[in-house]
Amino acid sequence: MTHSIIKIKTTLLDHQIAQLSAIAIGLSLIESVLPSPMPGVKPGIANIITLYTIYQFNFKTAMWVSVLRVFATSLILGQFLSPTFMLSLVGSILSLLTLYFAIKLPSKFLSPVGLSVLSSFAHIAGQLFLVRIWLIPHPSIYSLIPIYSVAALLFGFINGWITYHLLKRHNSI
Amino acid sequence: MLRKKITLKLQAKFLIGDSLIILISLIFIVFAFKTFWFFETGSVVQVNFQGKTYGNFSLFQNKKINLIGKEGESIIEIKEGRARFKSAPCKNQYCVQQGWIHLTGQILICIPNEVSIEILGKSKAYDSLNY
Numbered sequence: 001m002t003h004s005i006i007k008i009k010t011t012l013l014d015h016q017i018a019q020l021s022a023i024a025i026g027l028s029l030i031e032s033v034l035p036s037p038m039p040g041v042k043p044g045i046a047n048i049i050t051l052y053t054i055y056q057f058n059f060k061t062a063m064w065v066s067v068l069r070v071f072a073t074s075l076i077l078g079q080f081l082s083p084t085f086m087l088s089l090v091g092s093i094l095s096l097l098t099l100y101f102a103i104k105l106p107s108k109f110l111s112p113v114g115l116s117v118l119s120s121f122a123h124i125a126g127q128l129f130l131v132r133i134w135l136i137p138h139p140s141i142y143s144l145i146p147i148y149s150v151a152a153l154l155f156g157f158i159n160g161w162i163t164y165h166l167l168k169r170h171n172s173i
Numbered sequence: 174m175l176r177k178k179i180t181l182k183l184q185a186k187f188l189i190g191d192s193l194i195i196l197i198s199l200i201f202i203v204f205a206f207k208t209f210w211f212f213e214t215g216s217v218v219q220v221n222f223q224g225k226t227y228g229n230f231s232l233f234q235n236k237k238i239n240l241i242g243k244e245g246e247s248i249i250e251i252k253e254g255r256a257r258f259k260s261a262p263c264k265n266q267y268c269v270q271q272g273w274i275h276l277t278g279q280i281l282i283c284i285p286n287e288v289s290i291e292i293l294g295k296s297k298a299y300d301s302l303n304y
Contacts, residue, residue, distance in 0.1 A: 109190035117194050146205040153198045 016057070017064045024049040024069040025076070032077055040087075040127065040144075041151045044120060044159060046073075047095070051112050051119070051163040056170070059100060066092050083135055087127045094126030095119040112167065116160030120152040213277040215292035218256040220249060223287045232256060232275070232292070242286035249290055256290055258283060 024046040031045055046069055053062040070092050074085040099119050102110060128148065132141050220227040222240050230236060230251055237259065238249040245262025255273040263285040271281055277294030 105190065109188060110194075111188050111191050114188065114191035114194045117191075117198060121198060143209045145209050146202060149198065149202045149205050153195070153202065157195070 013057075013061065017061055017068070020049055020053055020061075020065045021068040021072065024065055025072045028069060028073040029076065032073070038147070040124070040148060043155045044123065045162075047116065047119060047123075048159050048163050048166065050096075050099075051116055051160070052166055054099065054103060054115075055112065055163075055167050059103060062099070063096055066096055086134075087130055090126045090130045091123040095123040098122035111160070112163040113157060113160030116163060117153060117156035120156030120159070121149070124148045124152045213294045214254065214275060215277040215279070215294040216254075217293040218249075218251060219291045219293050221289045221291070229293070240286070240288055242288060244286045247283055247286050247288045249288075256292065257281070258288075258290070261288075262286055 027046045027049065031042055034043075036042055049069070050062050050066045053065050067089075070085070070088050071080075074080045074082070074088065079085045096119075098121075099115060102115055102118050128141065128145065132138075216232055217229050218232055219229050220238060220240075223242065227238075227240065230238070232251060232254045234251060235253075236251040238251070240247045240249070242262075247261045247268075248259040250257055250259040255275040257273045258268040258271075258281055261269050261283050263283055265285075268281045268283040268288075274281055274290075274292055277292055280289060280291040282289040
């Protein structure tokens with residue numbers, strides 16, 4: 001008799017990624033329960049974890065955390081491959097891309113607050129783009145830009161602020 | 174092979190970059206509101222009757238248009254840059270109760286009598302009907 005146990009060798013980093021993703025998934029789930037004034041206006045508190053990971057680890061780790069979060073959350077909520085999932089994925093990818101370039105700037109220049117605002121704008125830009133070309137291919141979508149921009153600035157700022165204090169408390173670097 | 178590692182340092186409070194980003198986004202928001210939320214006063218009212226354009230009329234005149242459709246007579250009134258259904262033969266009177274319209278893209282529809290009026294401006298405004 002043989003035990004057929006597949007063993008995957010995991011590193012410490014894998015565990016850390018899993019833990020961080022778990023927190024991010026938890027935050028996403030909490031957020032999905034919260035009422036929203038209109039579809040798409042969400043605080044995006046899971047982004048706190050992404051930013052936190054960028055500072056505490058590196059960009060690659062943050063990318064893992066963010067993408068895992070998107071996939072896992074959609075599986076839990078039963079939205080996998082649905083438009084909601086696609087929007088979430090595109091938003092995350094664009095926001096990560098923006099962060100990738102933003103963190104190459106000298107760190108004297110930016111704090112988590114600035115990065116958070118940038119990434120939330122990128123997130124909403126990606127989503128609106130997808131909505132425009134795929135879900136609602138009509139120019140009337142543009143009249144939503146002001147509302148979403150205000151939300152992006154507000155929530156981006158708040159998330160950045162929280163990340164900043166979180167990092168300060170954990171005495172990062 | 175060593176990869177170039179990007180280290181991020183947590184900086185104290187507000188930095189130039191942050192302020193700049195927030196400033197730019199504020200400017201963008203103001204710009205977005207101005208660009209995408211324009212409310213333009215229209216100059217022409219287009220009357221559609223039984224699926225066809227009955228005619229375009231300037232809003233800067235006093236005029237009454239009588240249309241006799243399936244249900245009876247609809248009276249459209251144009252006055253002081255605004256337009257409305259003065260009376261309609263239909264049961265619900267939705268079109269009459271919506272009152273005056275004057276902004277580009279605003280529209281009043283009387284389905285039973287197949288009459289609709291729409292305010293046109295220099296540029297075509299977007300509304301849900303286009304989609």
